[in-house]
Amino acid sequence: MPHKREKRTAAVQIDESLRRVFEEDAEEELPPRLLNLLNQLDQIDAPEVMPAPQRSDGETAQ
Amino acid sequence: MTTVHPAGDRPSDGHPTEPKPKRTDPAELAQVKEELVSHMKVLRAFALSLTRNSAQADDLVQDTVLKAWSALDRFETGTNMRAWLFTILRNTYYSDRRKAGRMVEDAEGALVGRLSEKPAHDGRLQMTDLRTALAKLPVEQREVLTLIGVLQYSYEEAADVCGVKVGTIKSRLARGRLALAERMGLEPDETLDMTDAATRSVVNGNGSGLA
Structure with a gap:
């Protein structure tokens, strides 16, 4: 039934576009501060005994 | 290229009640x-x-x-x-x-600075327009579009993750797709795959007000 198939195609088309947006985001390089965080993970035993890094809004990460 | 895989086995609440000893x-x-x-x-x-x-x-x-x-x-x-x-x-x-x-x-947010210049492959859904349209959606709809449309969660799995009923997930998905279709200049009728009467009634504005 062409009409029904057209509906499904449109919905699938939107989902495929959403996936492209997501994959595009997932291909971006990590920013330096996240890379630094990963590099320093070994030194972090638990948040309560280590000062948490500052967030971009100036708050302390919990 | 980063591949987006379905979630596979699904998350618990992330907080089991009995922690095991710390890994050493x-x-x-x-x-x-x-x-x-x-x-x-x-x-x-x-x-x-x-x-x-x-x-x-x-x-x-x-x-x-x-x-x-x-x-x-x-x-x-x-x-x-x-x-x-x-x-x-x-x-x-x-x-x-x-x-x-x-x-x-802040729906306008930082997306303006992130707009892709890559051409759309399908000729209809321009990626830049899609990003802008996405930014204007309620986060609850974006989340369901991501969980189901991108990560391929089932309705039931998405409902479990979001802590809402399956009908709510369906209505958020339908509303999200409808909004994207409208903002992309597509005919709404062509873009929605209505699966049940409850979803139709919500989208038509005579439902029970599910978000």
């Missing part, structure tokens, strides 16, 4: 860290799908990683770490929103 084996820790690092880019993409703002997304990922790292004793080796991380990130996001009392987000 350096080799095991290194292995867990390696896996955590391997999920970072997809985790950040999920954060971007919620916030549509790079700085907020990075804050969210940072908080998530710190929480996950300090709670590794609660993570079951061999289960789906990505789903576990997604659950922590999602809970952190909504918790932060509640704390901030910020139910209306």
Whole structure:
């Protein structure tokens, strides 16, 4: 039934576009501060005994 | 190219009731860290799908990683770490929103600076337009579009993750697709795959007010 198939195609088309947006985001390089965080993970035993890094809004990460 | 895989086995609430002893084996820790690092880019993409703002997304990922790292004793080796991380990130996001009392987000946000110049492959859904349209959707709709449309969760799984009924998930998905279709200049009738009467009634404005 062409009409029904057209509906499904449109919905699938939107989902495929959403996936492209997501994959595009997932291909971006990590920013330096996240890379630094990963590099320093070994030194972090638990948040309560280590000062948490500052967030971009100036708050302390919990 | 980063491949987006379905979530596989699904997340629990991320907070099992009986924590195991902390991991102390350096080799095991290194292995867990390696896996955590391997999920970072997809985790950040999920954060971007919620916030549509790079700085907020990075804050969210940072908080998530710190929480996950300090709670590794609660993570079951061999289960789906990505789903576990997604659950922590999602809970952190909504918790932060509640704390901030910020139910209306900056929809215009930082997306303006992130607009892709890549041409659309299908000739209809321009990626730049789609990003702009996505940024204007309520986060609850963006989340469901991501969980189902991108990560291929089932309705039931998405309902479990979001803590709402399946009907709510369907209505959010339908509303999200409808809004995207309208903002992309597509005929709404061509873009919605209505699966049941409840969803139709919600989208037509005579439903029970499911968000």
